[in-house]
Amino acid sequence: MKLSRRILVHLLLLLICVGFIGPFLWMICTSLKTAKEASHVPLTLLPNGLYLHNYKRVLDNPSFQMMLYARNTLIISVLATLGTVLSSSLAAYSLAKLRWRGRTTIFVIMLLSMMIPFQVTMVPMYREFRAMGMIGTTLPLWLPAFFGAPFFIFLLRQFYLTIPSEMSEAARIDGCSDFGIWWRIILPLSRPALAVVALFSFMGSWNNFIGPLVYLTHEKTFTLALALQFFDSRAGGANYELLMAASTLVILPIVVLFFLTQKTFIQGIATTGLKG
Amino acid sequence: MERITGRQQVTGMLFAGPYILGILAFLALPLTLAAYYSFCNYTLLQSPVWVGLQNYHRLLHDHVFWVSLKNTLVYAAFSVPLTLGASVALAILLNFPLKSQAVYRTVIFLPSLVPAVATALMWQWLYNDRLGLVNHLLAPPLSWLGAMVADVEGLFGAGAKTMAAWRNIAPPAWLNDPRWAMTAVIFLSVWGIGQTVVIFLAGLQDIPRTLYEAAEIDGVSPFGRFLHVTLPMLSPVIFFNLIMGIIGTWQFFDVPYVMTGGGPKRSTTFYTMYLYQAAFTQLRIGAASAMAWIQFLIILVLTGMAFASARKWVHYT
Numbered sequence: 056m057k058l059s060r061r062i063l064v065h066l067l068l069l070l071i072c073v074g075f076i077g078p079f080l081w082m083i084c085t086s087l088k089t090a091k092e093a094s095h096v097p098l099t100l101l102p103n104g105l106y107l108h109n110y111k112r113v114l115d116n117p118s119f120q121m122m123l124y125a126r127n128t129l130i131i132s133v134l135a136t137l138g139t140v141l142s143s144s145l146a147a148y149s150l151a152k153l154r155w156r157g158r159t160t161i162f163v164i165m166l167l168s169m170m171i172p173f174q175v176t177m178v179p180m181y182r183e184f185r186a187m188g189m190i191g192t193t194l195p196l197w198l199p200a201f202f203g204a205p206f207f208i209f210l211l212r213q214f215y216l217t218i219p220s221e222m223s224e225a226a227r228i229d230g231c232s233d234f235g236i237w238w239r240i241i242l243p244l245s246r247p248a249l250a251v252v253a254l255f256s257f258m259g260s261w262n263n264f265i266g267p268l269v270y271l272t273h274e275k276t277f278t279l280a281l282a283l284q285f286f287d288s289r290a291g292g293a294n295y296e297l298l299m300a301a302s303t304l305v306i307l308p309i310v311v312l313f314f315l316t317q318k319t320f321i322q323g324i325a326t327t328g329l330k331g
Numbered sequence: 332m333e334r335i336t337g338r339q340q341v342t343g344m345l346f347a348g349p350y351i352l353g354i355l356a357f358l359a360l361p362l363t364l365a366a367y368y369s370f371c372n373y374t375l376l377q378s379p380v381w382v383g384l385q386n387y388h389r390l391l392h393d394h395v396f397w398v399s400l401k402n403t404l405v406y407a408a409f410s411v412p413l414t415l416g417a418s419v420a421l422a423i424l425l426n427f428p429l430k431s432q433a434v435y436r437t438v439i440f441l442p443s444l445v446p447a448v449a450t451a452l453m454w455q456w457l458y459n460d461r462l463g464l465v466n467h468l469l470a471p472p473l474s475w476l477g478a479m480v481a482d483v484e485g486l487f488g489a490g491a492k493t494m495a496a497w498r499n500i501a502p503p504a505w506l507n508d509p510r511w512a513m514t515a516v517i518f519l520s521v522w523g524i525g526q527t528v529v530i531f532l533a534g535l536q537d538i539p540r541t542l543y544e545a546a547e548i549d550g551v552s553p554f555g556r557f558l559h560v561t562l563p564m565l566s567p568v569i570f571f572n573l574i575m576g577i578i579g580t581w582q583f584f585d586v587p588y589v590m591t592g593g594g595p596k597r598s599t600t601f602y603t604m605y606l607y608q609a610a611f612t613q614l615r616i617g618a619a620s621a622m623a624w625i626q627f628l629i630i631l632v633l634t635g636m637a638f639a640s641a642r643k644w645v646h647y648t
Contacts, residue, residue: 061427061429064424064427064429065429065431067424068424068425068429068435071421071424071439072435072438072439074522075438075439075441075442075522076438076441077464078442078453078454078457078522079441079442079453081453081456081457081464082453082456085456093462094462096461096462097467098462098464098467100464142349142350142353143350145346145347145348145349145350146346146347146349146350148346149343149344149346149347150347153339153342153343153346154335154339154343155335155339155340155342155343155344156335156340157344158343158347161347161350161351161354164354164358165350165354168354168358170578170630170631170634171358171627171630172578172581172582172603172626172630173582174581174582174584174603174606174607174623174626175361175362175365175623175624175626175627176357176358176361176362176365176623177606177607177610177623178361178365178368178606178610178616178619178620178623179360179361179362179364179365179368179620180357180361181610181611182364182375182616183356183360183361183364185375199353199356199357201349202349202350202352202353202356202357203349203350203353203354208350233342233346237346258444261446262446262447264446264447264448264584264585264588264589265584265585265607269607269611279446280446280447280448280449281448283446283448283449283452284448284589287448287452287589295456295459295462298452298456299452299453299456302449302452302453305446305448305449306444306445306446306449309444309445309446310441310444313440313441313444317437321436321440321529324526324529324530324533325529325530325532325533326533
């Protein structure tokens with residue numbers, strides 16, 4: 056590539072990156088300002104100093120128990136991830152490798168159901184969980200995960216189709232049961248795909264807002280996303296230095312998780328788009 | 332066709348069992364219930380009372396329903412092409428073999444990790460009319476431009492009033508202005524394109540180099556190569572992202588709910604937001620269920636249209 060062209064692309068990308076990272080920097084800068092600085096006209100870009108008191112105020116706030124919400128979110132996300140990985144993998148194995156009448160029907164239903172947004176079934180689902188006395192508990196947020204998630208079943212099915220059947224057939228001849236084949240051959244071989252499913256379902260659950268908004272009624276059970284919105288609505292569009300400190304704290308764990316799992320993550324997204 | 336033994340049938344169904352139960356409990360039953368409720372007067376507090384088509388009939392005359400439908404369609408019409416175009420362009424830029432490529436890619440991807448609530452709060456603050464960064468950066472060039480227009484108009488003998496209006500031009504109040512709030516939300520959708528960009532990047536990397544080399548030897552210009560190699564080869568990925576985009580816009584809820592609450596003057600009330608309000612703040616379960624079914628049908632029609640058009644422009648090799 057010519058040098059002039061290379062410089063042009065660099066400049067363009069740098070400019071775009073400033074636009075993408077700017078909001079983060081602005082959030083962090085605001086979180087380090089005193090209330091007076093944050094609402095000062097004309098506004099200053101950088102804070103006067105490293106004023107960490109906002110973070111302390113957010114963490115010490117008795118009506119915003121960050122650690123409790125983080126724990127709630129973590130428990131829900133871990134359970135939902137566990138459920139999704141187990142049930143989706145079982146269903147995907149059945150759809151990819153086992154022969155039975157009706158499996159094509161189930162596969163078509165699965166494809167169609169990927170087009171149905173949560174909001175379409177939200178109201179009757181609420182009714183169902185109410186009938187089971189689960190409103191106000193975290194159960195509706197992770198229990199359904201144990202009954203399969205169409206998108207992830209699809210993803211895993213496509214992956215299982217690439218595993219040669221000779222392997223499972225050989226195990227079968229050696230007297231291995233279907234469950235044994237799934238547990239000892241399919242699961243270990245599909246570790247990269249399972250990692251993608253786990254990561255995505257964890258993220259989806261961690262960032263989920265409408266679910267907790269609909270099902271959670273007690274502040275003690277709130278997730279981070281819901282608590283953050285609650286914090287905001289109580290602040291009533293004021294105290295942005297505190298809101299930005301709280302937002303920074305909520306975003307931080309996900310960014311850390313991303314940097315720890317970057318490779319799986321990017322590959323996962325790339326494959327989800329292409330197998331379709 | 333090969334024979335399936337009873338044992339095979341049972342094993343297959345057992346493995347798919349949890350999911351089959353899931354389909355029944357979390358798909359078939361809710362859809363049926365939603366259909367039933369949509370013909371009922373139901374508040375969750377008493378049992379549903381059959382009222383026939385009343386909910387649908389009332390929705391047809393419900394101003395907010397039409398506003399929310401219009402808003403969602405306007406948002407989709409602008410944000411889907413905008414994000415698709417921006418994603419393809421960015422993916423091409425990020426595909427250039429540069430040293431700091433990995434850093435650029437990470438930066439572009441970061442926003443799509445942020446929980447929607449946090450995104451909404453960040454942008455609420457950025458769009459703040461007095462203290463927001465957006466207007467802080469927009470004001471100087473805008474007033475410079477305004478002064479210039481005023482001067483030019485002055486040369487052509489414009490009145491003092493028009494000139495003063497140009498000189499005092501200020502950036503909009505974004506989320507506080509019903510004329511600008513939707514624009515602000517549409518712009519915001521570009522910030523979260525990281526995932527789409529990654530999918531396009533993978534698509535670009537799957538295009539065989541030989542195609543480009545052949546085109547280059549034939550003397551095709553870089554733009555011609557983009558038009559006749561990149562776009563057709565990328566079309567299945569564009570199609571996939573188009574479908575995801577269509578479904579995504581009908582799911583759009585969190586960001587406007589937190590950022591604007593649907594306002595000002597309902598200018599950012601999206602379809603699902605009204606559905607949520609009808610169900611959980613007004614307890615009009617019947618109306619909300621009718622809306623859910625209408626939404627389901629709209630998505631079916633739109634994706635059906637996309638699939639029908641695919642034959643004309645999507646190239647599968």
